Amino acid sequence: MNATTPITGYAPVSGLDMYYEIHGDGEGVPLLLLHGGLFNIDLQFGGLIPGLAQSRKVIATDFQGHGRTGDADRPLTSAGLASDVAGLLNHLGIGKVDVFGYSIGGAVTIELATQYPELVRKIVVSSVSFDPSGDRGEDQGAMEEMTVDMIAGTPMEADYLAKSPNPEKLQDLLNKLVCFDNGNSGWSEDQIKAIEAPTLITVGDCDMVHLEHAVRFLQLRGGDVNGDFEGVPASQLAVLPGTTHFFGLSRPSLVLELVVPFLDAPMPANERESALMSDSKTRG
Numbered sequence: 001m002n003a004t005t006p007i008t009g010y011a012p013v014s015g016l017d018m019y020y021e022i023h024g025d026g027e028g029v030p031l032l033l034l035h036g037g038l039f040n041i042d043l044q045f046g047g048l049i050p051g052l053a054q055s056r057k058v059i060a061t062d063f064q065g066h067g068r069t070g071d072a073d074r075p076l077t078s079a080g081l082a083s084d085v086a087g088l089l090n091h092l093g094i095g096k097v098d099v100f101g102y103s104i105g106g107a108v109t110i111e112l113a114t115q116y117p118e119l120v121r122k123i124v125v126s127s128v129s130f131d132p133s134g135d136r137g138e139d140q141g142a143m144e145e146m147t148v149d150m151i152a153g154t155p156m157e158a159d160y161l162a163k164s165p166n167p168e169k170l171q172d173l174l175n176k177l178v179c180f181d182n183g184n185s186g187w188s189e190d191q192i193k194a195i196e197a198p199t200l201i202t203v204g205d206c207d208m209v210h211l212e213h214a215v216r217f218l219q220l221r222g223g224d225v226n227g228d229f230e231g232v233p234a235s236q237l238a239v240l241p242g243t244t245h246f247f248g249l250s251r252p253s254l255v256l257e258l259v260v261p262f263l264d265a266p267m268p269a270n271e272r273e274s275a276l277m278s279d280s281k282t283r284g
Contacts, residue, residue, distance in 0.1 A: 006021040006022055006023045007021065007022040008020070008021050008022075010068075011087070011088045011091040011092070012091070013084050013087035013088055013091065014072070014080075014083060014084050014087060015072050016064055016069060016070065016072055016084060017069065017070060017165075018061060018062070018064075018069050018084060018087075018088055019041075019061065019062045019067060019068035019069045020059060020060065020061040020062075020088060020092070021041060021059070021060045021061075022057060022058070022059050022092075023049050023052075023053040023057070023058040023060070024052075024053030024054065024055075024056055024057050024058050025057060026053070026054070026055045026056040026057055027056075028056055029056075029096055029097060029098055029121050029122075030056060030057040030058065030059055030094060030097050030098070031052060031056050031057070031058045031059070031097065031098045031099075031100060031263065032058075032059045032060075032061075032085070032089075032097040032098065032099045032100070033045045033048075033049070033052075033058060033059070033060040033061075033100050033101075033105075034061070034063070034081075034085065034099065034100070034101035034102070034104075034105030034106075034108050034109060035060075035062070035063065035066065035067075035102060035103075035104075035105050036102045036103030036104050036105050036106075036127075037066075037076075037103060037104040037177045037180065038066070038151070038156045038160075038173070038174075038177060039066070039102075039103075039156065040062050040066050040067030040068075040159060040163065041060040041061070041062055041067055042067070042159065043155060043156065043159055044102055044105075044249060045060055045249070047249070047250075047252040048249065048252050048255060048256060048259075051252065051256040051260070052100075052256070052259070052260070055264075056263075059092070059094070059097065061085065061088055063076075063081055063084070063104070063105075063108075064076060064080070064081065064084060065164075065166070065169070065172070065173045065176065066160075066164075066173070067159070067163050067164070068163050068164070068165070069165075070164070070165040070166050071166050071169050071172060071173065075176055075179060075180075075182070076104075076176045076177060076179070076180050076181075077180070077181050077184065078104070078107040078108050078110070078111040078180075078181055078184065079111055079115070079184075081104070081108045081111075082108050082111035082112050082115060082116065085108060085112060086112070086116050086119060089119060095118075095119070096118070096119060096120070096121050097119060097120065097121065098120075098121050098122045098123070098124075098263055099112060099113075099120055099122075099123045099124070099197075100123075100124040100126070100259065101123070101124070101125060101126065101128070102126045102127055102128075102248065102249060103126070103127050103128055103245065103248075104128070104177075104180060105126075106125045106126050106127060106128030107128050107180075107181065109123050109124075109125050110123075110125060110128070110130055110187055110192075110195075113195045113196075113197050113199075114187060114191050114194070114195060117195075117196050117197070120196075120197045121197060121267070122197050122198045122199070122200075122262070122263060122267075123195075123197045123198075123199050123200070124199075124200045124202065124259055124262065124263075125199060125200070125201050125202075125217075126201075126202040126203070126248060126249070127202065127203055127204060127207050127208070127209060127245055127248045128209065129186065129209050129210075129213050129217075130186050130187045130192050130213075130217055131185070131186040131187065131213075132185065132186055133213070134209055134210055134213030134214075134216075134217075135208055135209060135210070135213075136208050136209070136210060145178065146174040146175075146177065146178055147171065147174065148170050148171050148174065151174075157170070160173070189220055192217065192220040192221065193220050193221075195221070198234035198235055198262075198267070198268065199221045199234075199235040199236075200235070200236050200237075200238065200258070200259065200262045201214055201217050201218055201221070201235070201236070201237045201238070202237075202238045202239075202240060202248070202255075202258065203237075203238075203239055203240070203248075204239070204240045204242075204243030204244055204245060204247070204248050205239050205240065205241055205242065205243060206242070206243060206244045206245075207243065207244065207245045207248065208245040209245075211239065214237060214239070215237065217237070218235065218236070218237040221233070221235035222234070222235055223235050223236065223237060234267075234268045236262060238258045240254065240255075
């Protein structure tokens, strides 16, 4: 098998037939890709998968109501989607992964790292805040109402209509995205500090997330230090120049240059020992 001929399938998870793809056949910890709202595997990660799958197994999935995964009679929440992902990994018999999540997928990545730490080794969290205060306030008004007409003629509309088993439910999906994590206050600073997985945070310099919030995220993960004297922390921050929220992964060569070395770097001693202990407990 190679990066251009994935294994595909549907996992029965929480009342969904959850679509997934597996690219590459490299050894080591697999990489799980989690897309953003209104996107899917192809739209979000299509340009990145060949590079990511050169030396590792890559698992990608379409969330509830996205891509080839049908909708269900429930809201979209980071907790619910994280539970779906945990069920998918269980279905595939995979015990631990690195996770690369964008936007809503980034929120699900944080939820996995906080609520399912035994499943996660390293995380890449892109273009998402850990607390609503980190989002630009002016964006909220624009997101309060989304209609099919607003995305008419876009790749998101075309892909939804072409791939969804529920093509008539596009407006329902938009309504659910407007209310994503409605009432959820995010994650506390203590929860972010307690994440065991080394973390790469990426954000566009013209993103919906305030840059100072991304820096605070880094600080909570042990970064923003004088590395020449204290050593370079396991967690890192990358700010992509000239980059908006919707186009945060539109330059594959730049994204790969950031993500691949982070994933390939050895685990710090304390995290590596913790991961080995967790693996031992899982096998036992």
